[in-house]
Amino acid sequence: MQCLRYNKASLFMENVALSELANEFGTPLYVYSFNQLMENFNRFDAAFGRYPHTICYALKANSNPTILRTLAKAGAGADVVSGGELFFALESGIPPEKIVFAGVGKRDVDIEAAIKIGIRGINVESEMEYDVISDLAERLNRVAPISLRINPDIDIHGHPYIATGRHGDKFGITNDAALALIEKIKRDDYCDLVGIHAHIGSQIKELAPFKKLAEYMAGVAKKAIDSGHRLEYVDLGGGFGLDYENVINVDIDAQGLDDLVLDPQEVISIFVDAIKDTGVHLIIEPGRALVANTGALITEVLYLKKTGDTNIVIVDAGMTELIRPSLYSAHHEIVPLEIRDADTMVADVVGPICESGDFFARNREILNIGRGDNLAILTTGAYGYTLSSNYNARPKSTELFIRGKRVKVIRERQSLEDLWTG
Ligand code: LLP
Numbered sequence: 001m002q003c004l005r006y007n008k009a010s011l012f013m014e015n016v017a018l019s020e021l022a023n024e025f026g027t028p029l030y031v032y033s034f035n036q037l038m039e040n041f042n043r044f045d046a047a048f049g050r051y052p053h054t055i056c057y058a059l060k061a062n063s064n065p066t067i068l069r070t071l072a073k074a075g076a077g078a079d080v081v082s083g084g085e086l087f088f089a090l091e092s093g094i095p096p097e098k099i100v101f102a103g104v105g106k107r108d109v110d111i112e113a114a115i116k117i118g119i120r121g122i123n124v125e126s127e128m129e130y131d132v133i134s135d136l137a138e139r140l141n142r143v144a145p146i147s148l149r150i151n152p153d154i155d156i157h158g159h160p161y162i163a164t165g166r167h168g169d170k171f172g173i174t175n176d177a178a179l180a181l182i183e184k185i186k187r188d189d190y191c192d193l194v195g196i197h198a199h200i201g202s203q204i205k206e207l208a209p210f211k212k213l214a215e216y217m218a219g220v221a222k223k224a225i226d227s228g229h230r231l232e233y234v235d236l237g238g239g240f241g242l243d244y245e246n247v248i249n250v251d252i253d254a255q256g257l258d259d260l261v262l263d264p265q266e267v268i269s270i271f272v273d274a275i276k277d278t279g280v281h282l283i284i285e286p287g288r289a290l291v292a293n294t295g296a297l298i299t300e301v302l303y304l305k306k307t308g309d310t311n312i313v314i315v316d317a318g319m320t321e322l323i324r325p326s327l328y329s330a331h332h333e334i335v336p337l338e339i340r341d342a343d344t345m346v347a348d349v350v351g352p353i354c355e356s357g358d359f360f361a362r363n364r365e366i367l368n369i370g371r372g373d374n375l376a377i378l379t380t381g382a383y384g385y386t387l388s389s390n391y392n393a394r395p396k397s398t399e400l401f402i403r404g405k406r407v408k409v410i411r412e413r414q415s416l417e418d419l420w421t422g
Pocket residue numbers: 058060061079102162199201202203237238239240285286287288289324328382383
């Protein structure tokens with residue numbers, strides 16, 4: 001995380017000492033870096049050169065309104081997966097023609113809203129869904145812009161819960177079904193085939209699956225064009241992986257590190273090379289790669305204890321704030337906001353929730369810490385707050401946006417009253 005660095009022994013995000021924020025706003029607390037966000041977006045945007053493209057940010061990674069407005073202003077579009085995310089995208093100022101709508105289980109009301117609003121494309125994830133969209137468009141007397149979400153049967157060699165492009169996964173339609181629909185849509189007065197789409201999974205760390213995907217999709221795009229459709233775009237989804245382990249050196253005065261595993265320039269060049277013969281617009285849908293390394297979750301050490309041979313550090317954040325370690329055994333670096341002691345200890349870092357699966361790290365070597373110390377759990381700007389919950393009657397955290405030395409509250413902590421009245 002380039003936005004983080006130790007100045008003397010204090011952890012700073014941009015020009016702000018994080019321990020001051022922990023004292024002022026309390027913990028658990030999410031903090032995000034404005035400049036890191038802009039740098040991430042601009043890096044992907046620049047990688048396309050002059051090739052026509054839209055970066056449709058995957059809202060599910062982090063849908064804080066201020067983050068969405070910032071990305072909207074920078075020129076981002078949106079990948080949405082529900083009527084709620086469609087509403088958020090529009091409220092944040094993203095124009096309808098930059099919004100694509102995915103999801104295996106869209107409700108009729110949400111499809112109707114998408115048709116009426118005139119978004120860029122509705123991704124068809126099953127043959128039955130196509131029939132429903134066509135009927136709804138006819139009832140509204142409108143033409144629905146359709147994009148086929150293809151399942152190309154490509155394995156990303158990652159965690160099974162975040163692989164989405166293999167046959168047997170619930171997402172998308174097979175090549176055969178796509179070819180049949182390409183023919184069927186030609187005879188449909190209420191649907192236009194405007195795009196083809198794929199998203200093969202998240203946290204992809206190898207070039208090979210991206211290359212295979214781009215070539216595969218170029219083939220499908222050519223078939224659609226040859227059969228007479230005026231295809232407008234190919235959407236190759238998101239999935240750009242991050243390094244969650246080499247995030248920052250805990251040496252004093254060390255600068256944060258680059259987090260992307262693959263160079264966006266290299267991946268996007270592969271996409272452009274594969275698609276350019278068709279001449280169509282390119283869409284990508286990064287979520288994690290735009291926001292994960294902008295964020296840290298700040299927590300306070302409540303207790304230390306030993307059970308058997310295991311040292312246990314109990315902190316005030318839990319799976320309610322960040323579920324990734326519990327759900328995917330995901331690794332997040334954990335560092336103190338103030339380094340007091342260069343010696344280390346090996347411990348389990350756990351939350352206060354009444355579940356044994358509520359942990360942030362197991363058997364981890366961390367710098368020595370004690371009760372009252374604050375810790376930062378790193379690379380938590382994506383799939384952190386958006387996956388948080390009120391389990392154990394815990395209010396959702398405050399979120400702060402940091403720009404230089406300025407700090408803005410971009411979401412207030414929920415009150416107990418909020419939880420009680422719903
Ligand atoms: N497009 C579609 C259609 C998606 O389903 C997703 C993510 C994305 C784009 C963005 O993928 P990204 O660039 O963020 O990898 N909760 C999991 C990740 C689930 C991803 C679901 N779909 C995690 O915390 O790792």
